[in-house]
Amino acid sequence: MISAANRFEYGFIGAGNMVSAIVQGMSAAGVEGESLAITDHSGKRAPVLAKAVDATYLPDTAELIRRSKTVILGMKPHQQNQLLRTYREEIAQSQPLVISIAAGRSIAQLEAQLPEGTAVVRVMPNVAAQVGLSTTALCGGTHTSAEQIRTATALCEAIGSAQVVAEELFPVFTALAGCSPAWFAATVDALAQAGVAEGLTKTAALTAAASAMEGTGKLIQAALAGGNTAADIVDQVCSPRGTTVAGLLAAEDAGLRRVWHSAVRAAVARDAHLSAN
Numbered sequence: 565m566i567s568a569a570n571r572f573e574y575g576f577i578g579a580g581n582m583v584s585a586i587v588q589g590m591s592a593a594g595v596e597g598e599s600l601a602i603t604d605h606s607g608k609r610a611p612v613l614a615k616a617v618d619a620t621y622l623p624d625t626a627e628l629i630r631r632s633k634t635v636i637l638g639m640k641p642h643q644q645n646q647l648l649r650t651y652r653e654e655i656a657q658s659q660p661l662v663i664s665i666a667a668g669r670s671i672a673q674l675e676a677q678l679p680e681g682t683a684v685v686r687v688m689p690n691v692a693a694q695v696g697l698s699t700t701a702l703c704g705g706t707h708t709s710a711e712q713i714r715t716a717t718a719l720c721e722a723i724g725s726a727q728v729v730a731e732e733l734f735p736v737f738t739a740l741a742g743c744s745p746a747w748f749a750a751t752v753d754a755l756a757q758a759g760v761a762e763g764l765t766k767t768a769a770l771t772a773a774a775s776a777m778e779g780t781g782k783l784i785q786a787a788l789a790g791g792n793t794a795a796d797i798v799d800q801v802c803s804p805r806g807t808t809v810a811g812l813l814a815a816e817d818a819g820l821r822r823v824w825h826s827a828v829r830a831a832v833a834r835d836a837h838l839s840a841n
């Protein structure tokens with residue numbers, strides 16, 4: 565085994581959307597590039613990402629596994645099987661902490677594919693990692709020590725906030741935190757388009773809607789910290805006979821709550837499908 569002093573703290577396998585967000589977030593938070601190694605089987609995005617944060621690009625996945633204390637599986641869920649089959653021996657020899665960020669891949673599935681005794685942490689981040697605002701869930705496996713949970717938590721806290729979540733709640737957490745940035749972005753786009761229909765330029769409409777969303781997120785966090793809820797913000801903005809309540813009731817008549825319930829149910833169902841395959 566390579567001596568601990570010569571090993572990278574974190575080795576990322578895959579350099580797609582989520583790993584790029586994590587690595588850029590870590591770099592912005594002050595994590596030294598020299599502690600990071602990145603590989604990617606396409607050989608295209610990893611060298612660019614590594615260069616951007618002064619990390620090391622390793623074209624050879626086996627070498628990355630041998631030289632990393634913590635290995636982050638950053639590929640799509642269905643791409644894990646082949647990788648874990650191919651590099652089982654390297655993982656058995658170097659015994660890294662293995663972190664999976666894949667939706668729908670359970671600890672039991674990972675442990676069944678990894679060499680006996682491998683320490684695993686399942687993590688669900690979101691793309692706001694890129695700006696240090698991921699809200700990230702993690703849970704440890706059968707062979708994961710408290711120290712290894714602390715290592716994974718430190719990684720997650722470099723890109724935002726982290727909480728240990730029971731694995732059975734990962735599907736719903738994935739919907740509310742992992743998927744919702746896309747849903748919110750689609751909502752902002754839809755809101756902006758409605759603004760365009762009423763005369764704003766698309767840019768002005770997007771800017772107004774996005775900054776209102778950002779401000780509202782902060783207001784809700786402050787409300788929660790003070791023992792209040794999101795509903796209190798709704799009441800604060802809805803003036804009697806005012807514009808907001810008129811718009812809110814129209815949105816609710818059009819299915820506002822039903823839309824979000826459907827979205828969460830569909831994401832949870834898809835997570836179950838990924839878990840089964």
Ligand SMILES: NC(=O)C1=CN([C@@H]2O[C@H](COP(=O)(O)OP(=O)(O)OC[C@H]3O[C@@H](n4cnc5c(N)ncnc54)[C@H](O)[C@@H]3O)[C@@H](O)[C@H]2O)C=CC1
Binds near residue numbers: 577581582606665743
């Ligand atoms: N995109 C998102 O917002 C989030 C994604 N995730 C999870 O993150 C994982 C990655 O998602 P994305 O970044 O969106 O996918 P992506 O398709 O953008 O990136 C996947 C990367 O893995 C690489 N890859 C695949 N197989 C490989 C192998 N055998 N060896 C080396 N590299 C390999 C691909 O070349 C690609 O760079 C997924 O498992 C997903 O469930 C989790 C939370 C949020």
Ligand SMILES: O=C(O)[C@@H]1CCC=N1
Binds near residue numbers: 667738742743
């Ligand atoms: O769409 C997906 O499956 C991944 C997981 C959460 C966000 N993106």
